[in-house]
Amino acid sequence: MNQDNPQVANAHVCRNCGAELTDENWYPSCQKPRNYYVCKKCYDKQISLWQKANPEKTNVSQLRSSARQRRKQGMRPFNENKECELYLGCHIAERVLSLVFKDVERMPMHNPGFDVICNHNKKIDIKSACMQKTGDWGFNIRHNTTADYFLCLAFDNREDLNPLHAWLLPGSKFNHRKNTSIRQSRIHKWDKYRLDLSKISDCCDSLRSTNTKPHVKTGSTNDLDWDLTIVDYLKAGIQPAKIAVKLGVPKQTLQYHLTKTAKQGYIKKAGYGVWNVLKEPEAEKSHIRTSSYIASVKTYPQVRTLSQSTLHQFKQDAVRAHAFMTKWQVIRNLKNWTNEKRKQYLTAHNIPFEPLGIAGGGQRIIVEGKKVWLLNHSIIIHDKASYFAELALTAKNTALAKHLSIIKHIERLLHVSFEIKGDHIFKVARQHFALMQNALAQQYNESGEKLEIRNGKGLWFLIDNSFNLNEAETVHPGSAMTDNKKVQDFFNSLKAQPITTDFVLTAMAGIQANQAAFAENMTSHIEAVRNLSTGVKDMTAAINQFKQP
CATH class of the missing domain: 3.40.1350.10 (Trna Endonuclease; Chain: A, domain 1)
Structure with a gap:
């Protein structure tokens, strides 16, 4: 052996044919950490002999390998593929x-x-x-x-x-x-x-x-609600190894989240690859990114409605949000999204609809009890429901979360996506916010008078008595929510520190009396200053005469 060449001294040889092993004739899978010293030619020969000696095992192995490859390419067995x-x-x-x-x-x-x-x-x-x-x-x-x-x-x-x-x-x-x-x-x-x-x-x-398979968000797993997703899959009887494949993550990543979910008390390990679901986690709050035309929506707890509780349970000046109308943008040139194509699809799938007698046409369908207009460039949701909360923002977010669920329902119903660059783009075309059991509204309603306040942008405040609730209502399409907050803050301040007209008049009379006294004192002070000035002049003249020789 040549001692002057360390590479030759440390070289490995095939244990079958004695050939020197290099990267060209040695499979990487046979190298570290296996250290299986067999060249490619001998290795292939061994595999061929084993396959001939074990045809059944070879067939099973090839079938499994083909199945894994097909799944990686997005193929599924016919019993999992509804399109097959x-x-x-x-x-x-x-x-x-x-x-x-x-x-x-x-x-x-x-x-x-x-x-x-x-x-x-x-x-x-x-x-x-x-x-x-x-x-x-x-x-x-x-x-x-x-x-x-x-x-x-x-x-x-x-x-x-x-x-x-x-x-x-x-x-x-x-x-x-x-x-x-x-x-x-x-x-x-x-x-x-x-x-x-x-x-x-x-x-x-x-x-x-x-x-039925658990619902999993598409796209990056960074936005995935791991606790909820893992619990849903385990409840469906899917093993962790298959969960990792479905989510497209390594088994180590899934194991990390399994351990984390178990520490939170949602699941418990019962054996190798077997987990028991102890309780369900709360659903993650959903978001829509904000922009000048995109609003932010969070999922809030279910708000009360008139059918769920009696009206006396609502506090004075609590908010009733209603009369919502949202307009959701549809991506341009959406495939098959034309007036005629929509008619054909709705008719073929027995989805009840009514044609809209407006320019450009359209269809009206009912989704979750709400009237929905399907137009070429947008979808409009008309909502007559009431959403009750302590603040206008909370009620509005609850309503928008409901409208978002309707949009997703329509997407599933029509097999289409209205997302534009990952977002649902919409605007609120109409919104009303009313302060219930308002003192000012009660006074106007008892006297049978009406109150409507307008500014340069139109009507923004009125007194209403819907459902006999004595409501002070802000109705401007763009500023109704912020207007409601201002009115609510004013009445809350008035309630905390009540001020009557008599109190204001008495205070003003006291101010006027003080001003009269100040004026009288000022007059006497001016006269005294004048007399003092005259005396000073006389004293100055006397001193000057005394100084003369």
């Missing part, structure tokens, strides 16, 4: 049949001709479909002469999974067809083949509950 054609026909429809009917034998996937065999030894081919834009359901029979019956399930859509109809069609009457279409206008003609939906609906409800 097999999801509705195989995963949902076959599970529904096996749960609804007794003693059903399910066939392997892609079994030719039929999917299940019932307890009467009848072959049943399951067909499922969602409502099309034309208002019908299409079932592909494909001239199938093998099946004895065709079970046709009609759903509203893939997202909600609501079964609308079910028919059991005899194969002898329909196997000569390529496809069968059932229209809503002629649905009564299929009544003789109709099945009871009660068990099917219960089964779909059960499948929905088991397929």
Whole structure:
């Protein structure tokens, strides 16, 4: 061995062929910390021999590797992918049949001709479909002469999974067809083949509950509510390893947050990879970043409404926020966001709407009890509800949080996102804030008089008696909230230090008397100064005469 070259002295050789190991012929995975001294050629040969000797294990390993690679690319199995054609026909429809009917034998996937065999030894081919834009359901029979019956399930859509109809069609009457279409206008003609939906609906409800996944915010995990997300996943029965994959974080990061959540008392470790949920954390407050056109919204505790409590429970000069109208901006050139496309979508998905008779068109829908206008460039929410709080800002934030939830509901309903650079951009087009049981309002209402105050920007203050609450109300679209705070501070100050008109007049009379006394004293002081000045002059003249010789 050459002692003059330390690299040669410290070099490693393959234990099989004796070749010197370098970075070119030595796999990095075989180097530190493994120190597996086998060159690439010998290593590949060993792997090949092992695969030939263990074909079953090799097949399983390759399948797992392929599955991991597909998941990294965003692919999912058909039973997790609602957009896949097999999801509705195989995963949902076959599970529904096996749960609804007794003693059903399910066939392997892609079994030719039929999917299940019932307890009467009848072959049943399951067909499922969602409502099309034309208002019908299409079932592909494909001239199938093998099946004895065709079970046709009609759903509203893939997202909600609501079964609308079910028919059991005899194969002898329909196997000569390529496809069968059932229209809503002629649905009564299929009544003789109709099945009871009660068990099917219960089964779909059960499948929905088991397929429901916890809500996770998209985007960076920096904004993730870890406690709430972890608890939701654990409640759904998902193991920590799979949670890390779904969140796209290393297992070490997830373990850190699991330990942190456990220290807060929300979960407890029961074994390796097994955690028990002890209690649920409070939902994190949601935010919308602020700008000149973007407001800040926080989720506040539920405020009281007139249907939830009696009016006497509200304090004097507490705030009732109402008559909200918010305008939410829609991104320009949003795909399929046109008047005609919206009509087609709402009609196809059985979403009730009324056309708006305004320039440019639009549709009005009801979401969470609120009227919502769908326009080409914006979405307008009309809210007649009342939001009660001690301060106008609190009531307004609660109302805006409600409107934000409506926008997210619409996004889920229409399968669209209205976010612009990660934000929902909106403005408040109308807002009213009223001080309830206000003393001034009570006085005006008892005398039957009205009070409306305007400035250069229009009407901003009035006396109202909605719900018999004697309200002093600020109504300006832009400054109603700040105006309400000023009025509220004024009345609170007046309540803390009550000042009557008699008190003011008496004080003013006292001030006038003091001023009269001051004037009289001033006159006498002026006269005394004059006399003093005359005496000084006479004294000066006498002194001058005395000094003369």
